[in-house]
Amino acid sequence: MSKYVPKQSELKQEFEKKKPALLKEDFSGKEWWDLPVEFRDGNWCFPGKPEVLEDLGFPNPRKWAATDADWQLPDGWEKTIKDGLKSRLKRFRSFKLFLDTCVRCGACADKCHFFLGTGDPKNMPVLRAELIRSVYRNDFPLAEKILKGFSGSRKLTAEVIKEWHMYFNQCTECRRCSVFCPMGIDTAEITMMARELLNLIGVNNNWILAPVSNCNRTGNHLGIEPHTFVQNIESLVEDIEDLTGIKVNPTFNRKGAEILFITPSGDVFGDPGVYTMMGYLLLFHHIGLDYTISTYASEGGNFGLFTSNEMMKKLNAKMYHEAERLGVKWILGGECGHMWRVVHQYMDTMNGPANFLEEPVSPITGTRFSNAASTKMVHVAEFTADLIHHNKLKLDPKRNDHLLTTFHDSCNVARGMGMFEEPRYVLKNVCNSFHEMAENTIREQTFCCGSGSGLNAEEFMDIRMRGGFPRASAVRQVQEKHKVNTLVTICAIDRASLPTLMKYWNPGVSVYGLHELVGNALVMKGEKKRTEDLRENPMAGFEEDED
Amino acid sequence: MTIEWGRAVQENKKEILDAWMERSLHLFSGKMAAVSPVAEALSQALGMVLDHCEKNSESLTGALVQLSRILAVQDMPPSRTMSLFFELKKIMTDLFLKSAHKQSLKPVDLDALQSRLEELTLQAFDSYMMQRERICQLKLDENKRMLFMQLRRAEA
Numbered sequence: 189m190s191k192y193v194p195k196q197s198e199l200k201q202e203f204e205k206k207k208p209a210l211l212k213e214d215f216s217g218k219e220w221w222d223l224p225v226e227f228r229d230g231n232w233c234f235p236g237k238p239e240v241l242e243d244l245g246f247p248n249p250r251k252w253a254a255t256d257a258d259w260q261l262p263d264g265w266e267k268t269i270k271d272g273l274k275s276r277l278k279r280f281r282s283f284k285l286f287l288d289t290c291v292r293c294g295a296c297a298d299k300c301h302f303f304l305g306t307g308d309p310k311n312m313p314v315l316r317a318e319l320i321r322s323v324y325r326n327d328f329p330l331a332e333k334i335l336k337g338f339s340g341s342r343k344l345t346a347e348v349i350k351e352w353h354m355y356f357n358q359c360t361e362c363r364r365c366s367v368f369c370p371m372g373i374d375t376a377e378i379t380m381m382a383r384e385l386l387n388l389i390g391v392n393n394n395w396i397l398a399p400v401s402n403c404n405r406t407g408n409h410l411g412i413e414p415h416t417f418v419q420n421i422e423s424l425v426e427d428i429e430d431l432t433g434i435k436v437n438p439t440f441n442r443k444g445a446e447i448l449f450i451t452p453s454g455d456v457f458g459d460p461g462v463y464t465m466m467g468y469l470l471l472f473h474h475i476g477l478d479y480t481i482s483t484y485a486s487e488g489g490n491f492g493l494f495t496s497n498e499m500m501k502k503l504n505a506k507m508y509h510e511a512e513r514l515g516v517k518w519i520l521g522g523e524c525g526h527m528w529r530v531v532h533q534y535m536d537t538m539n540g541p542a543n544f545l546e547e548p549v550s551p552i553t554g555t556r557f558s559n560a561a562s563t564k565m566v567h568v569a570e571f572t573a574d575l576i577h578h579n580k581l582k583l584d585p586k587r588n589d590h591l592l593t594t595f596h597d598s599c600n601v602a603r604g605m606g607m608f609e610e611p612r613y614v615l616k617n618v619c620n621s622f623h624e625m626a627e628n629t630i631r632e633q634t635f636c637c638g639s640g641s642g643l644n645a646e647e648f649m650d651i652r653m654r655g656g657f658p659r660a661s662a663v664r665q666v667q668e669k670h671k672v673n674t675l676v677t678i679c680a681i682d683r684a685s686l687p688t689l690m691k692y693w694n695p696g697v698s699v700y701g702l703h704e705l706v707g708n709a710l711v712m713k714g715e716k717k718r719t720e721d722l723r724e725n726p727m728a729g730f731e732e733d734e735d
Numbered sequence: 736m737t738i739e740w741g742r743a744v745q746e747n748k749k750e751i752l753d754a755w756m757e758r759s760l761h762l763f764s765g766k767m768a769a770v771s772p773v774a775e776a777l778s779q780a781l782g783m784v785l786d787h788c789e790k791n792s793e794s795l796t797g798a799l800v801q802l803s804r805i806l807a808v809q810d811m812p813p814s815r816t817m818s819l820f821f822e823l824k825k826i827m828t829d830l831f832l833k834s835a836h837k838q839s840l841k842p843v844d845l846d847a848l849q850s851r852l853e854e855l856t857l858q859a860f861d862s863y864m865m866q867r868e869r870i871c872q873l874k875l876d877e878n879k880r881m882l883f884m885q886l887r888r889a890e891a
Contacts, residue, residue, distance in 0.1 A: 223764070223765050226810065228811075305773060306767075307763065307766065307767035307768045307773045307774055308763075308766040456884070457885065458883050459880040646877055646878065649870055650870070653808040658772060661772060684881065688873045688877050691869075691873055692869065
């Protein structure tokens with residue numbers, strides 16, 4: 189029986205406690221902290237499994253559920269949280285500033301996709317931050333302590349921990365709110381700190397910690413071992429040969445290759461990521477790139493970002509250790525979201541500068557990527573845009589005529605590193621139909637998919653659909669106006685989560701990686717007549733001859 | 736032929752919709768801002784249901800799907816969601832029995848209205864369940880997509 193089917197005892201409890209009835213409650217005039225926190229199936233993620241926590245050496249491994257009355261918090265958990273908060277306020281000046289400087293202007297309130305999609309006031313970034321700020325104010329700044337009761341401060345209780353767990357897991361760290369904050373407060377960093385604190389007492393999310401543990405052990409989120417990783421890619425190589433007649437030849441762990449290519453492991457095992465992988469393989473073959481793929485640094489994503497600074501640093505270091513071991517000149521990175529946030533914003537001060545690598549130079553065009561002088565890592569969209577700009581690719585955009593596209597800016601790449609034009613430039617060169625979504629839903633104002641930052645768990649589906657509502661609404665507008673049927677994106681989490689979001693809110697819209705469309709459009713030397721795209725769907729105008 | 740109660744509903748649509756929307760926000764236990772995209776979408780869907788409530792049609796089905804798609808992913812049990820339609824019944828009964836409209840609707844029209852609202856409630860429940868089933872299917876599909884290469888190898 190499905191794990192989602194409620195038990196009879198739960199239903200009985202629901203009848204007794206909740207007493208199904210016509211609507212009577214009136215919450216007007218109540219304070220925000222009086223609104224009850226209620227965990228129900230669909231609005232919480234399964235906690236980390238004990239064995240996962242043991243693997244990672246994380247505290248308080250146990251079996252528990254957010255719906256339990258007693259969360260089995262460890263003895264002295266209040267002190268652990270307070271000490272943890274104190275230590276982080278000291279270590280991260282930004283965190284202290286963000287807690288101190290909010291003037292509650294409310295500019296962020298209606299910018300959060302979770303607030304827009306749920307309507308829940310505690311999802312206003314200002315109020316979400318207040319969940320932790322109210323505790324900070326109660327225990328730390330002296331003046332506020334004296335004015336206790338007037339300053340919105342409150343005691344740290346188990347209920348507060350439950351509230352943190354609910355609402356800091358209804359923030360995808362997308363940073364849309366920070367774009368609009370006049371004080372420059374980055375609520376994502378507050379969420380990161382809150383999640384670190386919760387991890388200290390064993391309040392966590394298995395969909396984040398299991399990939400972290402897997403990555404720690406095998407080098408990728410799903411825990412794929414090296415031989416399976418190779419077999420998956422070889423299987424895609426066979427698919428490419430069947431479709432195009434071209435045999436591409438990726439190499440693995442090859443010392444002395446010029447470039448190490450690292451992409452999210454979703455591109456190697458999941459649908460539709462694998463079609464994006466096929467696009468990369470075709471592209472690299474097309475230009476004769478001297479590259480290798482590592483079976484150890486087999487993951488671009490970094491769920492450490494959603495866990496703790498230390499874990500993020502450790503998982504990021506793996507990529508650079510492998511680049512050094514293989515003796516490559518620089519790293520080319522695939523279509524990923526948070527991998528790029530970590531590389532662009534944190535790598536340099538965590539593990540950099542990577543002086544054992546060279547400043548990236550495209551071996552095909554000679555372009556020097558001075559923006560990657562420190563990280564030595566170039567985004568594949570940037571790399572491909574440069575190839576197209578120098579007329580190095582033979583492309584037939586008509587091969588994508590069955591796809592009427594729009595582009596979803598992935599939060600981490602768009603807001604995190606300011607990459608807006610390169611993917612659009614590539615997209616416009618590989619297809620003939622492209623329509624932008626509304627201006628306030630793209631580029632730096634892009635809406636999150638609703639499932640980022642490790643919240644893509646299936647048991648969290650209800651909240652994900654609500655959090656993704658603003659993005660889905662923007663897609664629906666171009667679907668209705670321009671008959672758009674293809675949502676293109678450059679993030680593995682988007683490729684995993686947006687198909688579900690589209691099927692729920694906007695049936696008829698499919699999700700594609702940018703380089704899948706590149707792979708469709710590439711005219712390969714010696715290829716056979718192409719009639720199908722990389723998904724084996726017929727390409728409009730390229731049908732088989734009837735005879 | 737125009738149904739009497741249908742005419743009365745359309746004539747008083749704004750009043751009914753405002754009251755229904757106000758009650759709808761109570762569904763969310765204070766956790767739904769009245770001015771938000773979801774509240775707006777909800778109001779639009781409720782309005783569409785009222786527009787097409789007279790008889791079964793594709794438009795009515797579309798309106799119920801739009802409404803249940805929003806409601807099916809909220810933090811509340813199905814019974815609470817369905818109470819929305821009992822509220823509609825109450826709003827209309829109050830309006831047509833206690834106000835000047837009383838004269839315009841004969842008892843036979845009021846009976847017809849009650850029956851139709853009960854029918855609508857059941858249809859809304861079916862539509863709600865369809866969305867819940869869809870959520871289950873989406874979970875299954877997502878798992879399959881995540882394990883795409885493993886499943887392919889297993890099948891081969």
